[in-house]
Amino acid sequence: KAGVTQTPRYLIKTRGQQVTLSCSPISGHRSVSWYQQTPGQGLQFLFEYFSETQRNKGNFPGRFSGRQFSNSRSEMNVSTLELGDSALYLCASSLAQGAGANVLTFGAGSRLTVL
């Protein structure tokens, strides 16, 4: 079966712009999590969506937002981009939320460069 698909794979933006990243989870997976990966901070949890509801949120400013659609596809948005937002954004899906179920399958990521 198809894995987690993230689009676009690479993008370049300038400071002040906004960006939307898309994630299509594995068929049947209802939970989608987003992570930011940078050389300095490593992998940091952004948020998790389950059944179109944000269930958990990491420690990121309000410029970072997301949503999940009824087909479990998810998007994340970053507004007013800063240079420090340059990162690999990883999406992961899992069957369900909760104990014992949260084995994450990751996509290949979206590489964002902010100039």
Place this chain on the structure above:
Amino acid sequence: AQSVTQPDIHITVSEGASLELRCNYSYGATPYLFWYVQSPGQGLQLLLKYFSGDTLVQGIKGFEAEFKRSQSSFNLRKPSVHWSDAAEYFCAVGNNDMRFGAGTRLTVKP
């Protein structure tokens, strides 16, 4: 608060040698523990996981890890490393909001 520490930023081993990557965690309850591997430009691939039961868990690609509650550790091992194992390895703990270690980059010498 849950956290993960991977003490070794970079490890170099010769092909065919054994490997052990260290992971220490802090978690308030029984932890769910994971090891992931990331090749350059790629996402993370699950190697193995521990939820409960047998403390020695087997994973893909010949990897295994042992959960030691008394030491709060979940070290990853492989008896004989292959050149294709060169990658970055991440230990993770958690449930709904996974916390990852900083990663250990593995270099394999021919």
